[in-house]
Amino acid sequence: MKNMLKLMLCLLAFLSMRPVNAQVTAPVDSASAPKGAPIxxxxxxxxxxxxxxxxFSKEERAAAINKRVLQLSEERFLQPDSVKVVENVLSTDxxxxxxxxxxxxxxxxxxxSRPRxxxxxxxxxxxxxxxxxKARQYSLRSILIEIGLAVLVLIIFFFLVKYVNKLFHLIFRKIEEQENKRLKGLKLKDYEMLTPAREVAxxxxxxxFLRLIVMFVMIYILLPILFSIFPWTEGYADTLxxxxxxxxxxxxxxxxxxxPNLLTILVIVVVTHYVVKFLRFLAGEVESGKLEVPGFYKDWSKPTYNIVRFLLYAFMFVVIWPYLPGSDSAVFQGVSVFLGILFSLGSSSAIANMVAGLVLTYMRSFKLGDRIKIGEISGDVIEKxxxxxxxxxxxxxxxxxxNAMILNNHTTNFTTCSEQSEKGLVLHTTVTIGYDVPWPKVHQALIDAALATPNIExxxxxFVLQTSxxxxxxxxxxxxYTFxxxxxxxTYSGIHQNIQDKFNEAGIEILSPHYRAQRDGNMVTIPAHYLPNDYQAPSFKIEQVKAEVAMHS
Structure with missing residues (x-):
C-alpha cells in the first residue's frame, strides 16, 4: 500500500513537470508600443x-498566420529544415x-526595434x-508512452478504490461493534431521542455519505490526470x-x-453581549429587592429586561446588517421585503396580543397566583x-x-384587595325575609352566621345592609371580611350553610323570594329538629267560620 502511494506521488510529480518554452521577446517599450495580436x-x-x-488589420494577419502555422504543425511528413527566410524588396518572407x-x-x-x-x-x-x-508529441512513440501512463494511472486508481472501500468497510464494522458501548443512544432528560440501534444507523x-464524497473527489482528481497525459486533452484537464x-x-x-467586516461584527456582538449581561444583573438586583428605584416595581424588572434585551439585539442586527455578505444584493433585499410583508399581514392579531401583554405588564392588573375575574371567567392565574x-x-x-381580550374587558383582582387592604376582601350575599320578622333579629342572625364561617375575619x-x-x-x-x-x-358555601342554621335556630323562616303559605293550617318551614317537642301544626278555622254562619242564619 505504501509503495503504491509513493508511485502515485511520483507520477503526479512527473505529470506536473510540463516543458516550458522560453519565449524570447524582443525589447519593446511597453509605454509606446501598440498592443499586438498573438501568434x-x-x-x-x-x-x-x-x-x-x-x-488587412493586424488581427486578420494574425488569424491567417495562425491558420498556416497550425497546418504546418499537422504535416504528416514535416521537414523542419524546409522552413526558410526569403528576402524580398518590400518584405522578408x-x-x-x-x-x-x-x-x-x-x-x-x-x-x-530590430532589423527586418x-x-x-x-x-x-x-x-x-x-x-x-508538436510533431514530437503526436508521434507514435509519444502516443504509446502516454497510453502506458494512462493505463498505469488507471491501475493505481483501481487499487486506491479497492483499498479505500476496504478501509470504509472496516470502519462500518467498527461502528456496528460500538452499539451499546460508545453508541448508547441519545437522551434528553427522560426522552430517548435515539436508541442505540438508531444512533448506529x-x-x-x-x-x-463520506465514502461517496471521497470517491467523487478521487474520480475528479483522476480525470485531470488522465487528460493531462495526452496533448490534445490538456485543455480539459486545466478546465476541470x-x-x-x-x-x-x-x-x-x-x-x-x-x-475587517468580521472583526467589526465581532466587536458589536461582544459589546452587546456584555451590555445585556449587565442589564440582567441590574434586573436581578431589582427583582430581589437589593436595588430600589423610586416608582419602579419589582415585578417590572424581568419584563423590562426582556424588552430592553430584545431592542438591543434588534439594534445590533440593524447595525451589523450592512456588514453581512450579500446584504446589498437585490435578491437579499427582495426576500427581506417579502418576509416583512408576510409577517405584517399574518401576525396582526399576534402583534395586538403582544402589545396588550406589554400594557398589562405595566398596568399591574394581576400577577401569577392571583384570583381574578375576567368577564364571566373566574380563577387563579397560572401562566402569564x-x-x-x-x-x-x-x-x-x-x-x-x-391578552387583547383581557385589555378590552374589565378585570377584577380579588387577591390584590385581600393582600393590600388592611381590612381584607369583602364577601357579600343577599337574603330576603318577610316583613313579619323584626329586622334586628335578622341582622343578628346574619352576623352570627358570618362569624361562624371559617376564613371570615x-x-x-x-355588617348587614338592607338594600331594598x-x-x-x-x-x-x-x-x-376575609383575607x-x-x-x-x-367561604361563600360556608356562609350560606351557616345562614340556614342560624335562621333555623332563631326561628326565622326563609320565605324568599315568593313563598305562599297559610299560617293557620300549614306547618312552619323550619326543620323539625329545631322545633319544640310538643309542636303541632295549627288547625284551619273553617269550622268556626261555618258555625258562626249557622248561628246568624
Whole structure:
C-alpha cells in the first residue's frame, strides 16, 4: 500500500513537470508600443503582430498566420529544415517549401526595434521549434508512452478504490461493534431521542455519505490526470481543475477580504453581549429587592429586561446588517421585503396580543397566583405570557385568554384587595325575609352566621345592609371580611350553610323570594329538629267560620 502511494506521488510529480518554452521577446517599450495580436501554437504564444498590411488589420494577419502555422504543425511528413527566410524588396518572407507562412515588413521590424532579416530569422526559429515539439508529441512513440501512463494511472486508481472501500468497510464494522458501548443512544432528560440501534444507523449513514464524497473527489482528481497525459486533452484537464480551484480561490479571497467586516461584527456582538449581561444583573438586583428605584416595581424588572434585551439585539442586527455578505444584493433585499410583508399581514392579531401583554405588564392588573375575574371567567392565574394568559377555574379548568381580550374587558383582582387592604376582601350575599320578622333579629342572625364561617375575619366585624324594601320581603345584604381570596367558593358555601342554621335556630323562616303559605293550617318551614317537642301544626278555622254562619242564619 505504501509503495503504491509513493508511485502515485511520483507520477503526479512527473505529470506536473510540463516543458516550458522560453519565449524570447524582443525589447519593446511597453509605454509606446501598440498592443499586438498573438501568434499561438500549442497554447504557447510565439510572437505578436503589431501592424496591418494593406487592407488587412493586424488581427486578420494574425488569424491567417495562425491558420498556416497550425497546418504546418499537422504535416504528416514535416521537414523542419524546409522552413526558410526569403528576402524580398518590400518584405522578408518566412516560407515552408513553396508556401509563404508570413511576411515581415519594415513596420513590423520598427515596432520591435530590430532589423527586418534578424526579426524574420527569430520568428522562423520559433515556428520551427514549436512545430517540431508538436510533431514530437503526436508521434507514435509519444502516443504509446502516454497510453502506458494512462493505463498505469488507471491501475493505481483501481487499487486506491479497492483499498479505500476496504478501509470504509472496516470502519462500518467498527461502528456496528460500538452499539451499546460508545453508541448508547441519545437522551434528553427522560426522552430517548435515539436508541442505540438508531444512533448506529445515523453514524453509518454519515460514514457512507463520506465514502461517496471521497470517491467523487478521487474520480475528479483522476480525470485531470488522465487528460493531462495526452496533448490534445490538456485543455480539459486545466478546465476541470479550474472548476474547483476558481471557486476555492474566490472563497479564500472572499474570506480574506471579509476579515475587517468580521472583526467589526465581532466587536458589536461582544459589546452587546456584555451590555445585556449587565442589564440582567441590574434586573436581578431589582427583582430581589437589593436595588430600589423610586416608582419602579419589582415585578417590572424581568419584563423590562426582556424588552430592553430584545431592542438591543434588534439594534445590533440593524447595525451589523450592512456588514453581512450579500446584504446589498437585490435578491437579499427582495426576500427581506417579502418576509416583512408576510409577517405584517399574518401576525396582526399576534402583534395586538403582544402589545396588550406589554400594557398589562405595566398596568399591574394581576400577577401569577392571583384570583381574578375576567368577564364571566373566574380563577387563579397560572401562566402569564406576552401573547396569552392562562386561568385555572375553581372547577379545575384551564382557560387560555388572549391578552387583547383581557385589555378590552374589565378585570377584577380579588387577591390584590385581600393582600393590600388592611381590612381584607369583602364577601357579600343577599337574603330576603318577610316583613313579619323584626329586622334586628335578622341582622343578628346574619352576623352570627358570618362569624361562624371559617376564613371570615372577626375584626372588622361583619355588617348587614338592607338594600331594598320589596313588595313581599326585605332584602338583607350580609358583608364580611376575609383575607383568603383563593378560598372564596368554599367561604361563600360556608356562609350560606351557616345562614340556614342560624335562621333555623332563631326561628326565622326563609320565605324568599315568593313563598305562599297559610299560617293557620300549614306547618312552619323550619326543620323539625329545631322545633319544640310538643309542636303541632295549627288547625284551619273553617269550622268556626261555618258555625258562626249557622248561628246568624
Amino acid at each position: 499561438v501554437l500549442n497554447r504557447d504564444t510565439l510572437f505578436y503582430i503589431y501592424h496591418p498590411v494593406g487592407s 518566412i516560407a515552408y517549401m513553396d508556401r509563404v507562412l508570413m511576411s515581415i515588413t519594415e513596420a513590423d521590424a520598427a515596432a520591435v 532579416k534578424e526579426l524574420a530569422e527569430l520568428y522562423a526559429g520559433k515556428i520551427k521549434q514549436s512545430t517540431i515539439e 445515523v453514524v453509518l449513514t454519515v460514514a457512507k 481543475l479550474l472548476y474547483i480551484l476558481n471557486p476555492l480561490r474566490n472563497i479564500g479571497m472572499g474570506l480574506i477580504n471579509y476579515i 405570557t406576552l401573547l396569552v394568559t392562562r386561568v385555572r377555574t375553581t372547577k379545575n379548568e384551564d382557560i387560555t385568554i388572549p 372577626k375584626t372588622p366585624q361583619p 324594601l320589596d313588595d313581599f320581603y326585605v332584602s338583607y345584604q350580609l358583608n364580611a 383568603a381570596a383563593s378560598k372564596m367558593a368554599a
